[in-house]
Amino acid sequence: MDSQKVDMYLMTNAKYFQGQHLNYIRERLSLIDDSKWGMIQTVELKDPTTILIVSILAGGFGIDRFLIGDTGLGVAKLLTCGGLGIWSIIDWFLISDLTRQKNMEKLQIFL
Amino acid sequence: MTRNRLYIFLFLALLAGYSYVLWESYMRIFNHPFTPCLFKNITGIACPSCGVTRSVLMLAHGSVTQALLMNPLGIIVAAIMAAAPFWLLYDVLLKRDTLYTAYLKTEKILTIKWVAITLTLLVLLNWAWNIHKGL
Numbered sequence: 001m002d003s004q005k006v007d008m009y010l011m012t013n014a015k016y017f018q019g020q021h022l023n024y025i026r027e028r029l030s031l032i033d034d035s036k037w038g039m040i041q042t043v044e045l046k047d048p049t050t051i052l053i054v055s056i057l058a059g060g061f062g063i064d065r066f067l068i069g070d071t072g073l074g075v076a077k078l079l080t081c082g083g084l085g086i087w088s089i090i091d092w093f094l095i096s097d098l099t100r101q102k103n104m105e106k107l108q109i110f111l
Numbered sequence: 112m113t114r115n116r117l118y119i120f121l122f123l124a125l126l127a128g129y130s131y132v133l134w135e136s137y138m139r140i141f142n143h144p145f146t147p148c149l150f151k152n153i154t155g156i157a158c159p160s161c162g163v164t165r166s167v168l169m170l171a172h173g174s175v176t177q178a179l180l181m182n183p184l185g186i187i188v189a190a191i192m193a194a195a196p197f198w199l200l201y202d203v204l205l206k207r208d209t210l211y212t213a214y215l216k217t218e219k220i221l222t223i224k225w226v227a228i229t230l231t232l233l234v235l236l237n238w239a240w241n242i243h244k245g246l
Binding site for chain 2: 060061070071072073075076078079080081082083084085086088089
């Protein structure tokens with residue numbers, strides 16, 4: 001893929017990934033075939049800020065975990081009232097980084 | 112989530128759960144009104160899983176109907192708390208991953224659309240009941 005497209009992708013989507021992964025994404029994107037461009041653009045990425053807001057408002061019910069795809073942990077969080085309130089507080093600080101990790105996992109399939 | 116991470120997490124969660132239930136049953140003797148629930152402390156109304164601890168304690172004392180009436184989710188939590196230690200021990204001792212594959216399979220089933228919608232509706236109904244009971 002030409003570097004212009006890669007730069008455009010990274011510019012619009014940099015906030016969805018962890019900083020240390022950006023270089024790797026750039027490298028892989030420039031190597032792959034142009035036909036995959038459409039697929040890569042349609043990968044559904046979750047916004048870490050949105051998830052953080054959801055976590056603060058409804059973290060006690062595990063909604064944040066459900067949204068990023070951790071269904072099992074979401075159920076655990078829901079059943080224990082947000083891990084007795086402690087887990088939901090911990091997740092306020094972890095969830096945005098976890099969202100970026102999950103986004104990377106989603107993109108990884110196509111890289 | 113890898114196998115080992117899930118097992119460590121489950122172990123710590125079980126430890127915390129059992130110690131909390133024990134502590135709670137001890138505090139119950141003094142009629143100490145305590146709730147760790149953030150939602151209930153802030154808004155004053157019950158959350159979907161309020162009453163689970165009481166339900167588990169009632170079940171431990173053998174009164175199934177009372178536990179069901181308190182909060183039906185307590186039965187699920189009690190079942191997980193009772194079964195998970197043995198399953199975990201079996202997997203760790205024999206170096207297998209039956210629990211991990213079961214966990215992944217349940218996750219997949221839970222993400223099926225109609226299953227998710229039914230369960231969400233049930234939890235919401237239970238929540239309404241919780242508020243009605245004034246837990």
